[in-house]
Structures are given as structure tokens and as C-alpha cells.
Amino acid sequence: MRPRIGYKKLAAVGVAAVVGVASTIALTSGSASAAPVFGYSGYAFGTDVQTGLANSGPQVISQISCTTDPSRQSRNDLATANVNNQAIAKTVTTDTHAFNNKYGNGVTSNATAADIRVGGLLSLTGAKTTTTAWYKNGNLYYTGSTTFAAVKIGGIPVPSLLKAKPNTKVAIPGLGYIVLNRVGGVKTSTGIYSYAQAVVLHATVKNKYIPQGVDVAVLKTRAEITKPATAMVMGDAYGTKANVDKLVVSGPTSYQATCQGTEGKTVRVAVGEVVIPKVAYVGAVYTTKNGIVGADKSAVKFTSHVAGVKVGNLSIGAIESSAFAWKTKDGKFGTHSSSSIASIKVGKKVYNVPTEPNTTLEIPGIATLTFNEVVKQSRYVSVNALVIRVHGLNTKVVVGHSAAGVIG
Template structure:
């Protein structure tokens, strides 16, 4: 069992898919004659706040990032998943695993809960949601579905919703509305990913359980498989992330990851201003990714852009970073990164912005700053434009993260 992280308030990052940190993947050396590889990734969450304000990332997480291992698996369970200090989902279990058998090769993600409750407004029992994405006999396909043992809205039992159709919208007096069995899939020239969510709670009116304006996905799953390629592309980008010891204070904002690339198109994800209570204020940020996988060449580029950050008396100007990786079928490969920070100021005093890799600046009584923090491997690179260690709060704030790599 993993520790529970409760929800409070923090700016929304939309529905960006969190598929895992690429730096945990062991990159292999590949050769000119290497066989094409498949890429597997997926996740299952107990709860995830998709908009509004909260103070942590997804709960009860089972996930793995882009991997070539068809035996990769992750499981998790927890007694309760909370939102806004309310017990929303109880006895939650999640499971994400890859497979390569008579069905084909792919990923299945499943999440279950004994019950999902929003006070006396909504009660769902025996909840299960699952999705599968696979490649078989040259074809990509997916399935996704949700079922319930019982559905009660207020004091009314609704048996017709035990096996709801895809994306069934239902009004819930005192809350707003819910969407049951939100499912779908996206097929590209590079592969396919699918998603399934048991229920999405939309709090459109003031209530005591979920802040008005907040959307919460309960039992959220995703599965992804790529077509065979000369190399897979991995990586991530986000604007900011904050941790106190091992506790998530603020999850990654504007997060993007990849396994398949983007078919050469630039994908942009943006978040508004963010207030991390008692820690920092973050200006609007956005990230981009652009890349593709193929039999001749695979490449990827991630960028991160942050409008500015304030931590107590410390003011940080605009922050940017980028990371790129590529590989061709003849075995040639490369990685690169860059970062920049507009300014560093405490009150009226301006501090120099250091440009070397892993350079540090100690501001007594305020924070330790690490500039252009780079981790480099043969076919993988990640850069944090700035890492702020806040002495008084025992908190670390990462600003402007980009990472990119290739796996073969």
C-alpha cells in the first residue's frame, strides 16, 4: 500500500496524460540491424482533479512510461482516495500491465472501487473501469468500458445506469452533473491510445464536498501501444513541480509526455496562474512537444515556458528550457538541451543568472538555486532550468523541466 496524498487547492493543468518519468527507463544501445520495437505505456488512477484547484497529483497510481518490455506491470491499492478532504473513492485498486500473447501485444489498465460517494448526493458501488490498446496482425484496436453494481442519485436508485453507454451525462442535484463511462481512443500513424473513466464529477454549484468549478475524474485509465519502429521517443515537459520531502505539494503543471511522438506536429499544453499555498506563486506556463517515430528515423523535442515565479521575497523572471533526441536506422543518435532565466531578484537586489550546467547560487536565509540542472545519458537528456530549495519550508520547486530520449 502506498501513502495517501489528500487534495486541497492548486491550479488545474487540464487533462494532460501523466504516463511516467522517462528518466527511469534504461536506454539500450541498438545497432544498425536492430529489429523494430514496440512501445508500451499506460496508467490507472483512483482520482484525478482535472480542473479548478487542488494540492496534489493523481492518487492510487499504477503507471509506467514508454517501455519496450512486454512484461511491464504495476499495481496499487489504498483504503481511500480523498478530494478536498472528502472521502470520494474507497477500497481503490489499480492495475496497469503490458502483454504479448494470443490477443496480440498491448497494454491493459484497470481501476476498481468498492464505492464512490459524494456525501448524500451520489453513491456508486462495485465500480470497475478498464481500457485496452493493442496491435495484432498489423492492426491497431482498443476497447474500454465501465460497470457499476449500484447507482443512487440522492435517494433514488437508478438501475438503468449499471452499464451506462459511453459518455452518459446525468444531472446530480446539489452538485452539478456527472459523466459516466467516459471512453475513447485516438489512432495515429504511429500507434493508438485509449482511455476510460468510470465517472467524472462536475461541481457546477456550491456544495460542501467539492469546490465549485472543479472537475474530478474517479477511476481513470489509459493504455497506449505504438507500431513497430526503429526507435521509440520518450520524454516529458512541465512548467513547475513542488515537493516537501517526498510529499507532493504541487503536481507538474502543463505536463506532456510521449511514446509515439506527434507525427511531426507541435502539441501545446497551457496552464493559468498557479498559487501553491505557503510556497510560491507561478505565472502562466505552457509546454510543447514535436516528434515522430518511423522505420528510418525517430526524433522528439520538448520545451517548457514559465511566465515567472515568486517564492517569498524571491522573484524569478521568465524561464524556458528545451530538450531534443533523435536516432536513425543506421544507428546514429544524438541529444541536446538548453535553458534560460530572465532574472533573479530578492527585494531590490538583483542576482546574476549563471549559465553553466548545474551551477548554484546560495541566497542566505532564502533559498539555494541550481541553474541549468542537466542529467545526460547516451540517448537521453533532461534539464531543469531552475531548482529552488526553499530553506524555511523544506520544499523544492522545479521550474522549466524538459526531457527527451530514444529507446531501441
């Protein structure tokens, strides 16, 4: 009997071949460890702008980074997700939770929206999407699906799309096209992750709702379970994230995380320039991850790269960071982090870039800058290349984040 799951959605493209899109697939794996410790990871986003110029990163976020705690959970609800100052999804609920019960060890990510709308071009009401990845009795499984209460294209009901087949492509006059119910699962030598998303909006023509050339994933989820190993790897990377107090005004751009490594392959995620409304302009962003999980050694490295940032008259050159962690079967382990910033200037005035950890620089009337912000624990290290606290807006912008660690 498979786990009883709620609703949820898509995750990102992975490092191994997609194994299929059927509702449930069993994947044979090796036998369980004598001392089974599993890694749980997953996320759910309300919206995620995937290419081109955007006003924010992922919104309405619930996520758990790699953890061995099967009771870990995260939830975010009753929010509106905006793209290009348009309310694309309303009354959005997301949640991600791990489990260890009679169904096995796994993660479920869910997302719902009362209304997904692009003006009068497209209306999706009662959207519900879900995905689960789990391990039981030496096998790996996943399931994912999306349903809608009503679908209208150009104001015309289309009942055949209420339970769309996986990866259904539909033309939307005045916008471009959409892909409904995008689902799948990817198996690696160390575990499995599954993904599902309600709809991806592809704006291929000029319109007043979404910039041409931009893709927007709405209700995007990922669930990941790792088999027992020497150590679980953990960490994440993103280009920028902005908060006003505890409110996220721009989610993590080019976000990546892992719980099972990448089988030694480098995975790269990139976006074009990003505008954080009324705060900053950010140049092109990309992140990388590379990790292995095995019987002899587990290791992971994350990097973050930002072309530059502008806040008013403040211009900051290329920003980079990296974080690395490892552990071997004989119990040895280590961590390392680094960060760099090419330049800082206001108008024609050039400032020296501090290199010591947790150094601050005051830019009168504009912002307070903190460089190489490092948090280090026994088997974990996190670095923010730059933290910008914008005067007068009570806004904090994190730029160039990388983190890495090992568990077990």
C-alpha cells in the first residue's frame, strides 16, 4: 500500500535520466543499512519565475533542507503570488513534510491555489498538486499528480483538462502556451527525487501580464529521499533573497539544495537579471552543486555567482561564494568556505572591499554592507558573500549564499 498523500507540485531538472511519469513507479535499490539513517528533503513554491527578467524569486515557500529528522515539516498558506505586479495565484497553500511510518521513509510536498489567473486569457480554479518520494523494503517509489476544479481558456470552459495527462501542452492565444500536470521522478545511486507542478506559463508573445520570454511555474514541488550511507550531505545555494522583517519580498533566486548528492556531476541553475521591487537590480545569477554519497566517503560543494547588484547609486561588481563539506568512513571530516566581491562604488567613489569574515561597511544614506558572513559548526558551514541592509526600507538583501554540511 502506498503512502496516503495530499496535494503538491514540480521540482527542478535533475542529474540523472527521468525514469517516467506514471502515477507510481517502483525502483529497485540495494538493501537497507544495518543502522538505517535516511535523508529527507523537499520544497513547495507558489510561483517560480524560471527565465528572463522577473520581479522576484520563488514565492509562498515551504521547504526542508536535508535532515535525518522524519518529523520535520514546513508550511506557508493564505498568500498571493505575484509576477510582474500581477496576482497570478491567489490563496496559495504550500507544505512539505517528512515521514517514517508503516508506508516507509519519505517526503511529501503539496501545493494548492484557489485561483490561478492570467487576465482573461487563462483561469484555473481549485488547483491541487502533490508529489511524494519514499523508500520501503529496499525499493524506491514516487507518485505525483495535479487536478483542477475548473479550467477556462479565453473564458471558455475546457472540462477535459480538469485531470490533464502528464505534461499536457495547450496553446493560450495572447500569451503563448502552458504545460499542465508536469510530473516525474529521477533515481540516482543514492536515492530518488520526484517533482510535480500544476502549470508552467510560457509567455512567447508580448502581453501585459508576463514579460515575453519568461516562464513561470505555478505550484511547484519536489520531494527527495536518500538511502542510508556513510553520511548524508546537505546544503543549499542561491543568488539573492530579500526580506522586510520576516516577510519575504523576493525569494531565493537560482535556488538549489540536495540530500543525496549529484553522483559527482555538477548541476547548474541560472536565471537572467532580477528586479527586487523598490530595492535593487540584480544581474544574471547562477548556482552550482556537486556531491557524492557513498560507503567510503560523502562530500558536497555548492557555489553561487551573481553578475552584480545596484541599490540606488551603489554599484557592486561580481559576487561569488562557495561552501564545501566532506566525511570519510573512518570518521574524518572537514568544511571550507570562501567568498569574493569584485568592486564597490557610489558614483565615482570607490570603496575597498573587506576580506575578513563578518566585516561591515557603512555607505552613508544608502545601506550597511556586511561581507563574508560566515556561520560554522562542526560539520556544516554557511557563507553569505554580501548582506545589504537598505536604509529607510527596513530591507535585508542576501547576495551570494552557499552552504554545505554532512550528517551522520
